[in-house]
Amino acid sequence: MKWPAFGYARASTLEEVFRLQAEHGDDARLLAGGQTLLATLAFRLSEPKLLVDITGVAALRGIALQGGLLRIGALTRHAELGRDPLVAQHAPLLTEAVPFIAHPAIRNRGTIGGSLAYADPAAELPACIVALDSTMVLASAAGERRVAAGDFFTGLLETALRPGELIAAVEVPVATDASRSAIVEVARRSGDYAMAGLATTLRLEGGVIRAPRLVYFGVGNGPVLAARANAALEGRSLDAAAIAAARAALAGDLDPQADLHGPPEMKRHLAGVLTQRALSRFLPAAEAAA
């Protein structure tokens, strides 16, 4: 279906964006890569009066190391994220996640800021950002504020973004030698949103698990940080028994709804399988084969 009629304005500075947002309020929507917004407009899910194109705002671009954090500009496209050497070195979970996101033609346009702002519960990047214990940098005319990724996703397609505010960047703590990360998912077709997925990070210190962050997607209203499964893993040696304990604890973390893919029981089953797959990757080679 064709898009509804709307106006178009191109902003080249943040000040211009904020001025247009102030002037048009709820009638204005920000346009970054457009790979979600424009698809939903084709369905007439909303009818904004004005699209504010922010792709020319230089302040929202770039990837850089700053004081032990990897700062990823909101306008970073998925394809750029996937081939960036700083990301590969300091946040390999994101590099690993990119091939799961849609298809090459969409990855050439879609942005990390757009994906996080839309907050699809089955999307990969929100879960990764929570698993990485990242910080969202939010900008408005009043200045910048920072929100922990875990507090940013507040409900189905809902975030902590306030009117007149946008995502400027994401700050990711850099990986250390002890860091481990993995993303696994089950989708019916390559590039589709996941039926269930898991993004996880942890540290392995002398074979002992520290600060595990198992984050599930496609099984709730947003990324689900599995508090009980994480507690079951904390301080344990990583072995088959630890993985089994995490799987058992997971029952208390997830409350999936039925969707087009299947009933809650199926989602719980898939989450358990994905837990096994992801954590097994961190086992020593001999044990993983056993």
Add this chain to the structure above:
Amino acid sequence: MTSRVDITLTVNGERVTRSVEARRHLIDFLRLDLGLTGSHAGCEHGVCGACTVRVDGEIVRGCLVLAASLDGAEVTTIEGLSDSGEMADLQDAFIARNAAQCGFCTPGMVMAAADIVQHHPHATRAEIREHLSGNYCRCTGYQAIVDAVEATLEARGGAAR
């Protein structure tokens, strides 16, 4: 706020200036305003891939790009790709292997396949399938299409095996 936008861009090597409606997507712009009907509008919400074209050297979904946002951009369609001859061998391989039936998906499929030939010369068969997974073909069952891409990579000396 304006509902019409003036743009100047390059399409298949030619400089084009037009005033477009803000809601015009790239494919309608190409087809209706410029008469370039090789790019197809299929699902018009980014799923089927029939609208695949190049913007600034990278393939995109033409139905998910505002024409109004393309001031200064360089667009290449299947017409430009064909005229340049850069993928003549790929197109010949499509014909030789009967990798098209009704032909609706074919322009987008060739644009996506050309992206493999251009950027992933060592792609395996599985990687070819993965890359093309965003382009629907309801006729061929994909085997002949994957064969054509694989044969082109092999002939160019870049295939994995």
